[in-house]
Amino acid sequence: MSSSRATFYAHQTLNLHARYGLSDNAKKLLRAHDNWKMGGLERDQLGRLVRMSPDMRKSITDTITKCAEIMRKKPAEVKNCIDIIQACTEILDAADKPPDLEGFPFLKLPAELRQNIYRWYATKIVATTLVAYSNEVGCDCGKWTPPNPSTLPAIHRVDMALARTCSQIKSEYLEFIYHKYTLYFACSCELNKRLKGNSTLRASLRSIKVHWTGPVSDKAFSRLAKCKELRHLDIAISKSTTNFETPREKEMRRYFHSMKPARLADALGIEELLSIRGLTSVCVSHVNGRQSTKRTDEERANLQGLLIFKLRVPELD
Structure with missing residues (x-):
């Protein structure tokens, strides 16, 4: 004035x-x-x-x-x-003055209200573990297999249309999704690609389930170790977990041709997996039987015991 x-x-x-x-x-x-x-x-x-x-x-x-x-x-x-x-x-x-026909000024709402709207929008998601529609990652690892349709889905594909509105809503909504739900990755190739190209995922990921298989498991777990918000990890193992040799194993097989098949403790990515810290819960599960051949219950229990000892935050007395 x-x-x-x-x-x-x-x-x-x-x-x-x-x-x-x-x-x-x-x-x-x-x-x-x-x-x-x-x-x-x-x-x-x-x-x-x-x-x-x-x-x-x-x-x-x-x-x-x-x-x-x-x-x-x-x-x-x-x-x-x-x-x-x-x-x-x-x-x-x-x-x-003619009324504004551009739409409701959603971004002018307080951040707390926007979070409540995201929460309401996500009420149609009935599963706790999500599989986002993914781009082709260019690998031949085990692909995602839908769960038994006759039961409540433990894993659910989600259309991320809301995340394609604008950059700010995308960032806020994805941050909400990454904090609330467990994300499932069909192989370490997919995990590695998403962590490499998605800064919001790296900054907000709290719970993850991944099938431990693929030639870049070591790189994927190295990136996962840098996710500061990660609190829950579920590793799905299968016979294909040991399909890819570590550099040391390749070296040894040049001279020791009669070596037995690789043990789970020598699988590609084991060292990087054990470098993860600060988790509140760790779980090892068998892969979906339609996706790959299962390992033994003994191997699953042994790996879970090792990961719980190495990766979890020590409980206070």
């Missing part, structure tokens, strides 16, 4: 509103106009006040008429009357 125009409160100090006989509705709108000029009110909100009822608009036209009559009778009041008339015309301009 320019310094030449007096504010609503300056006019109130001069008792202009009472002397000019302005109505309560007119004073309410002039106060709101002053608030808009000071940045405390949106133009749309100001216009909405006028459109609330015909009486609000009539109070503005009546105020202009009164000020014009006062200017004719009392020339000394011209400046104050002009200030009020100008404010009235700006109020009418705000009321007559």
Whole structure:
């Protein structure tokens, strides 16, 4: 507002509103106009006040008429009357402005409300473990196999349409998803690709289930160890977990040709897996039987005992 125009409160100090006989509705709108000029009110909100009822608009036209009559009778009041008339015309301009058809200003809501909306949007997700629609990762590892359709799905594919609206909503919604649900990866190739290209995933991932198989298991687990928010890890093992040799195993097989098949303790990525720290829960499970051949229950139990000892936060007495 320019310094030449007096504010609503300056006019109130001069008792202009009472002397000019302005109505309560007119004073309410002039106060709101002053608030808009000071940045405390949106133009749309100001216009909405006028459109609330015909009486609000009539109070503005009546105020202009009164000020014009006062200017004719009392020339000394011209400046104050002009200030009020100008404010009235700006109020009418705000009321007559076409409504904003661009949509609801979602991003202007407080962050807490947006999180509640994301939570409501996700209520249709009935599973606790999610498989996002993924791009082709270019590997021949075990692909995702849907669970038995006759039972409540333990694993569920999710359409991430909301994450394709704008960058801010995408970041917030994905952060919510990564915090609330367990993400399933069909192989370490997919895990490695997603961690490499998704900074929000790296920063927000809290719970994960991954089938330990693939030629980049060591790289995938190295990236996973850098996820500071990771708290739960479920490793699914299979016969294919030991299909890919470590550099040391390749070296040894050049000289020891009669070596037995690799043990689970020598699988590619074991060292990187054991470098993960700070988890609150660790689980080792068998892979879906339709996806790969299972290992023995003894191997599963032994690996789970090792990971619990190495990866979990020590419990306080």
